[in-house]
Amino acid sequence: MAITASQLLRERREVYHEADVVVVGAGIFGCAIAYALANQGRSVILLERWMHEPDRIVGELLQPGGVEALRKLGLSKCLEGIDAIPCYGYHVLYRNDDCAFPYPVMDNEGRVVIPSDSEKKQVPRPEGRGFHHGRFISKLREACKAHPNISIFETEVTATIKGQHTPAVLGVETRTTVNKETNEKVPDCFFGQLTIIADGYASKFRKDLLNKTPVIRSKFYALELIDCPFPPQGYGHVCIGDASVVLLYQIGTHETRALIDVPLDTPAASPANGGVRGYIQNVVLPALPKHVQPSVVAALSDGKIPRSMPNSWLPSSKQVHNDGVLVLGDAHNMRHPLTGGGMTVAFNDALCLSELLHPDLVPSLGDHKAVHAAMGQFHWKRKTLTSIINVLAQALYSLFAANDWQLRALQRGCFRYFQLGMTDEPVAMLGGMLRRPLTLASHFFTVAFLAIWMNTVDVCGGSLLGIWKLPLAIIQAVMILWKACVVFLPVFGTELK
DSSP states (O other): OOOHHHHHHHHHHHOOOOOEEEOOOOOOHHHHHHHHHTTTOEEEEEEOOOOOOOSSSSOOOEEEHHHHHHHTTTTTGGTTSSSOOOEEEEEEEEEEEEEEEEOEETTSSSEEOOOOTTTTTTTTOEEEEEEHHHHHHHHHHHHHHTTTEEEEEEEEEEEEOOOOOOOOEEEEEEEHHHHHETEEEEEEEEEEEEEEEOTTOOOOHHHHHHHOOEEEEEEEEEEESSSOOOOTTTOOEEOOOOEEEEEEEEEESSSEEEEEEEEETTTSSGGGGGHHHHHIIIGGGGGGGGGTTHHHHHTTOOOOOOOOEEEBBBBOOOEEEEEEEEEEETTTOOOOOGGOOOOHHHHHHHHHHHHHHHHTTTTTTHHHHHHHHHOOOOOOOOHHHHHHHHHHHHHHHHHTOSSSSHHHHHHHHHHHHHHHHHHHHHHHHHHHHOOOOOHHHHHHHHHHHHHHHHEEEEEEOOSGGGGGOOOOOOOHHHHHHHHHHHHHHHHHHHTTT
């Protein structure tokens, strides 16, 4: 029987450790890009340090734009059989008030449409999904394992391999465990025309290849609440207190994830005040709805410090200089996870990059010039979506975690903006469905001017004597507008580079 080309490629991967592409990291982005390139006929090696189902508190909420990208990648079945919970929109609780807004209906041109009363029952609204991260990752890895063009190896990547006469990366060095009882490891090597490093937020290769370091302002501490009642059902909940921000969403039929933001070096979480547990009990718990508090108390009853993750901001880099290697996923670009946009960015990046590296456009991934040209396009093409999600995440966090009176004024204006029903385009951007960055700028500064108006009314009051306070109101208006510019423009500016 003749050996097929597919069998020959598999033999080269599994015996000689050679492929078109070596992907480092079988996480969200790593699995997605491996599967996308394999679907184009590329031979792919996927490397992962530990193939057991991960138990992490990241990557648990997928926005509708991410669900759509997953479908286009051919991986939508990975959402089945993992008790994934639909998410229909967001519910914001601001002190003693609240506002719920669903994801809007979008047309084929990516614009918000308002269905008529007769169409509302026929036109389904977009949905996100909440799930246990580990279950979803396992499904992605199963899809990659079943693909005839992908070979997966459980091994720890330690370094890149460069040629003696060229700076191009030719592959990676690894250490593979050969005896799990003694933990004996042996050196190994894997070679590809292109190496894609997607080793996550704690990347060991980022500093050397991109010369970038994430900025960390706070951490999310995670609790898993069991059978926690929280109407409206099927929404992500953002609870904004006087000094706390909490994000809650269902990740299973009985499980709700609570992510509690704790700013670095905040006095309220100091050892003298009981540390993080003291912060949760003294600051966060009183700001949560009464019907949620018992579930939080139960989750804290084990006496342990909740698991945490850093909330990082890492602007993207234009990768057109390193031959033979790309750094992508969270190793390349991160934003505050408050808006749950990380996986949506990852899947859209995988979709965008695979289109630009299609064999019809780049026949050989060893053609460094062609790959650099594709990466130049990728850097700007992805920004129609990622710039919105990145800026929105950073700006909303600054407002929701307000620590001065100007930010609190903007926070109040933002919530009032939602109450006025100005939510369709903002939540469509948050959901990764609307791709017009200037629309985000328009909404943000409209919120700023609404906040200025509300502050002016408060300062001047309702009496004629209030006119004498107008100069103060004008000064404060300038300060609020300046703060809005400080929050928005620097982050927006990084997306123009």
